[in-house]
Amino acid sequence: MEISGAEVVIQALKDAGVEYVFGYPGGAVLHIYDALFRQDAVRHILVRHEQGATHAADGYARATGKAGVALVTSGPGATNAVTGIATAYMDSIPMVVLTGQVPTPVIGSDAFQEVDTVGITRPCVKHNFLVKDVRDLAETIHKAFYIATTGRPGPVVVDIPKDVTDPSVKIPYEHGKKVKMRSYNPVGKGHLGQIKKAVELMLQAERPVVYTGGGVILGDACEELRALVAETGFPITSTLMGLGAYPGTDERFLGMLGMHGTYEANMAMHETDVLLAIGARFDDRVTGKIAHFCPNARIVHIDVDPSSISKNVRVDIPIVGQVKSVLKDMLKVVKEHAERPGQAALEKWWRQIDTWRGMQCLRYEPSDKVIKPQFAVETLYKVTNGELYLTSDVGQHQMWAAQYYKFANPRRWINSGGLGTMGFGLPAAMGVKLAHPDAEVVCISSEASILMCIQELATCKHFGLPIKIVLLNNGYMGMVRQWQEFFYESRYAHSYVDALPDFVKVSESFGHIGMRVDKPDQLESAMREAFAMKDRLVLLDVVVDPSENVYPMIEAGKGHHEMYLSPHLSAERELA
Numbered sequence: 001m002e003i004s005g006a007e008v009v010i011q012a013l014k015d016a017g018v019e020y021v022f023g024y025p026g027g028a029v030l031h032i033y034d035a036l037f038r039q040d041a042v043r044h045i046l047v048r049h050e051q052g053a054t055h056a057a058d059g060y061a062r063a064t065g066k067a068g069v070a071l072v073t074s075g076p077g078a079t080n081a082v083t084g085i086a087t088a089y090m091d092s093i094p095m096v097v098l099t100g101q102v103p104t105p106v107i108g109s110d111a112f113q114e115v116d117t118v119g120i121t122r123p124c125v126k127h128n129f130l131v132k133d134v135r136d137l138a139e140t141i142h143k144a145f146y147i148a149t150t151g152r153p154g155p156v157v158v159d160i161p162k163d164v165t166d167p168s169v170k171i172p173y174e175h176g177k178k179v180k181m182r183s184y185n186p187v188g189k190g191h192l193g194q195i196k197k198a199v200e201l202m203l204q205a206e207r208p209v210v211y212t213g214g215g216v217i218l219g220d221a222c223e224e225l226r227a228l229v230a231e232t233g234f235p236i237t238s239t240l241m242g243l244g245a246y247p248g249t250d251e252r253f254l255g256m257l258g259m260h261g262t263y264e265a266n267m268a269m270h271e272t273d274v275l276l277a278i279g280a281r282f283d284d285r286v287t288g289k290i291a292h293f294c295p296n297a298r299i300v301h302i303d304v305d306p307s308s309i310s311k312n313v314r315v316d317i318p319i320v321g322q323v324k325s326v327l328k329d330m331l332k333v334v335k336e337h338a339e340r341p342g343q344a345a346l347e348k349w350w351r352q353i354d355t356w357r358g359m360q361c362l363r364y365e366p367s368d369k370v371i372k373p374q375f376a377v378e379t380l381y382k383v384t385n386g387e388l389y390l391t392s393d394v395g396q397h398q399m400w401a402a403q404y405y406k407f408a409n410p411r412r413w414i415n416s417g418g419l420g421t422m423g424f425g426l427p428a429a430m431g432v433k434l435a436h437p438d439a440e441v442v443c444i445s446s447e448a449s450i451l452m453c454i455q456e457l458a459t460c461k462h463f464g465l466p467i468k469i470v471l472l473n474n475g476y477m478g479m480v481r482q483w484q485e486f487f488y489e490s491r492y493a494h495s496y497v498d499a500l501p502d503f504v505k506v507s508e509s510f511g512h513i514g515m516r517v518d519k520p521d522q523l524e525s526a527m528r529e530a531f532a533m534k535d536r537l538v539l540l541d542v543v544v545d546p547s548e549n550v551y552p553m554i555e556a557g558k559g560h561h562e563m564y565l566s567p568h569l570s571a572e573r574e575l576a
C-alpha cells in the first residue's frame with residue numbers, strides 16, 4: 001500500500017505506540033493535520049501555545065517513561081517550542097518534536113515563517129533531523145523515537161518541509177523495524193571489574209553516602225536502589241530530580257542535598273569518605289563550590305552517559321552503564337562479601353548523622369495569622385495522603401514542595417530542575433493527567449510562574465482535565481526577592497508582581513472553579529473541598545506570607561558546610 005508523507009507521519013507515530021500528540025497547527029503542518037483528522041488512533045491535544053505543547057509532552061514522558069510527542073508549525077511555532085525542548089534536554093526527558101518547515105525548494109530564501117529550526121535547536125536537543133525526501137521520513141521518525149528513549153534520554157527534533165508531506169506524492173510504507181545506527185550505540189551493562197572495585201571501596205567506607213539523581217528514575221532503577229540501600233545500610237540523599245526514587249519518609253533518607261538541601265544531607269556530603277553517585281550529574285546547584293565539594297571523599301560514579309564522567313567533579317571509580325543493570329550487578333557483588341570492614345564505623349557515622357538531624361533544619365516559625373508556605377505544602381501532603389502526581393513551576397514554591405512533600409514513589413515529582421522553566425507546571429500537569437486520568441494531579445505554582453502559561457487553562461477546559469492548581473501566592477517573584485534580600489541589601493528591583501489578576505475570576509472565566517484562602521485555620525478544609533470536586537479543575541489561590549524565605553540555603557560558590565539556617569534556628573543555636 002502506498003501512502004503520502006503526511007500519512008507516513010501518523011503511521012510512524014502509531015508504530016511507536018503514541019497515544020497523544022500535543023500540538024498547534026499552522027501552514028507548514030497542514031498536510032499532517034489533515035492526516036490526523038482522518039484517523040482516530042493517535043489523539044491530538046490542541047494546546048494554546050507551543051511552549052505548552054512541549055511541556056505537556058514532557059510531563060507525559062516524565063510520568064510514564066514513554067516518549068512525549070509534540071507537533072508544531074514552522075517559524076514561530078518552532079521558536080515557541082524551543083523553551084520546552086531545552087527544558088526536556090536539561091532534564092534528559094525522552095521527547096520527539098515534529099516541526100513543520102517551509103518547502104524544500106524555498107529553504108534558505110527567507111520564505112514566510114522560515115527559521116533554521118535545526119540550527120536553533122542544535123544546542124538543546126539530543127539529536128535533530130531535517131527530512132528532505134519523503135522516502136526517508138518513516139525511517140527518520142523511527143530513529144527519532146529510538147534515540148530519544150535509549151541511552152541517556154533526550155528530545156529529538158524532526159523538521160519536516162511541507163512538500164515532504166504532500167498528499168499527492170505516495171510511497172510504500174515500511175513498518176517500524178528495529179532501528180540500527182552505526183554511529184549511535186547506547187551502553188548496556190557496566191564493567192564488572194569496575195563494579196567489584198567500587199564495592200571493595202564502599203564496604204571499607206567509614207562514612208559512606210549514596211547520592212542519587214534523576215538518572216535512577218529515568219533508568220527505572222528504583223527497586224535496585226532500594227535493595228542496595230537496604231543491603232548496605234548506607235545513608236542516602238537525592239537531588240531535586242531524583243526525589244521519589246527512594247521513599248522520602250524512610251529513616252535512611254537524609255532529604256534533598258544542595259543549595260536548598262537539608263543540614264544533615266549537606267553535612268554528610270561534606271564529611272563523607274566514600275561517595276556513591278548514581279545517575280546524578282554533579283550540577284552546580286548540588287556541588288556548590290567544586291573546590292569545597294566532598295573534600296575527603298573517594299567517588300564512585302554510575303552513569304549511562306560517558307560524557308558525564310568527571311565532567312564537573314573528578315571521580316575515582318567510574319562505571320558507565322545502564323543504572324538498573326549496574327545496580328543489579330553491584331548488589332550481587334555486595335551480597336557475596338561476607339566481610340564488611342566498615343560496619344562498626346557505619347554505626348558511629350549514623351550517630352553523627354542523627355546529631356545533625358537533631359537540628360530539624362526544616363522547622364519554621366508557625367503562625368496562626370498568615371499562611372506559611374511550608375505549612376501549605378505540609379497540608380497538601382496531609383490532604384493527599386502523600387499520594388499524587390505533583391508538577392511544579394519554578395521558584396520558592398518549587399523548593400518548599402521538594403523539601404516538605406515526602407515522595408514515596410518515582411515519577412510523582414515533576415519539575416524543571418535543569419533549566420528552571422517558569423510556566424512548566426500547568427502544561428506538564430496536562431500531560432500527566434492524560435497519562436494517568438484516575439490519579440490526583442496537582443500543579444503547585446505561584447502568581448508569577450502561573451501567568452507564563454495561563455492560557456493552557458483553556459486546553460484543560462477543552463479536554464476536561466480536572467487538575468488541581470495550588471497557587472502559593474506571595475505577590476512577589478519570591479525566589480528573586482529572596483536573593484535581593486540576601487545579596488542586594490533588600491533592593492527589590494522589579495520582583496514585586498504588581499497588577500495581578502484576580503485568580504479566582506481568571507479560573508472562572510476559563511470555565512473552571514476558583515477559590516481563595518488566606519487564613520491558616522481554613523486551609524485544610526479549603527483543600528479538602530477542592531479535592532472533593534473530582535471532575536473539575538480547581539485553582540486554589542493560597543495567600544501566603546510574602547516575607548518567607550527558603551532555608552537552609554547555600555550561597556552560590558560556597559561549600560556544603562556553609563549553609564544559612566533560618567533566622568530562628570540560628571538564634572536558637574546561638575542561645576544554646
Ligand SMILES: Cc1ncc(C[n+]2csc(CCOP(=O)(O)OP(=O)(O)O)c2C)c(N)n1
Pocket residue numbers: 393394395396397398420421422423445446447448449450472474476477478479480
Ligand atoms: C522563564 C523564566 N524566567 C525567569 C526565571 C528566573 N526566576 C527564577 S524564580 C523566579 C521567581 C518566580 O516567582 P513565582 O512564580 O512567584 O514563585 P515564588 O518564588 O514566589 O514561589 C524567577 C523570575 C525563570 N526561572 N524562568
